[in-house]
Amino acid sequence: MKYLVLLLVLAVAIGVMMLGRRRAKPPSARVPSPAPTPAASSPKDVQSMLACAHCGVNLPRSEVVFDAGGRPYCGHEHRLLGPAR
Numbered sequence: 001m002k003y004l005v006l007l008l009v010l011a012v013a014i015g016v017m018m019l020g021r022r023r024a025k026p027p028s029a030r031v032p033s034p035a036p037t038p039a040a041s042s043p044k045d046v047q048s049m050l051a052c053a054h055c056g057v058n059l060p061r062s063e064v065v066f067d068a069g070g071r072p073y074c075g076h077e078h079r080l081l082g083p084a085r
C-alpha cells in the first residue's frame with residue numbers, strides 16, 4: 001500500500017512537471033502573428049484593370065470590350081477605331 005501511494009505521488013509529480021513544461025512553451029509560440037495587411041488585396045484590383053488599346057484609359061475587366069483579336073477597348077467606338085498607331 002505504501003508503494004502504491006508513493007507511485008501515485010510520483011505520477012502526480014511527473015504530471016505537474018509535464019504540465020509546467022507545456023505551459024512554459026506557449027509564451028514564445030503565442031506571439032501574435034502580424035495581421036494580413038489590407039494592401040495585400042489591392043494587387044487583385046490592379047490585375048483586373050485593362051488599358052484601352054486605342055486611348056490607353058484603364059478600365060475594370062468587366063467594363064472592357066474585346067475585339068476579335070482579344071485587344072481590350074473602353075467602348076464600342078474605340079473597338080471600331082482599332083488600336084492606336
Ligand SMILES: [Zn+2]
Nearest residue numbers: 052055074078
Ligand atoms: Zn478607349
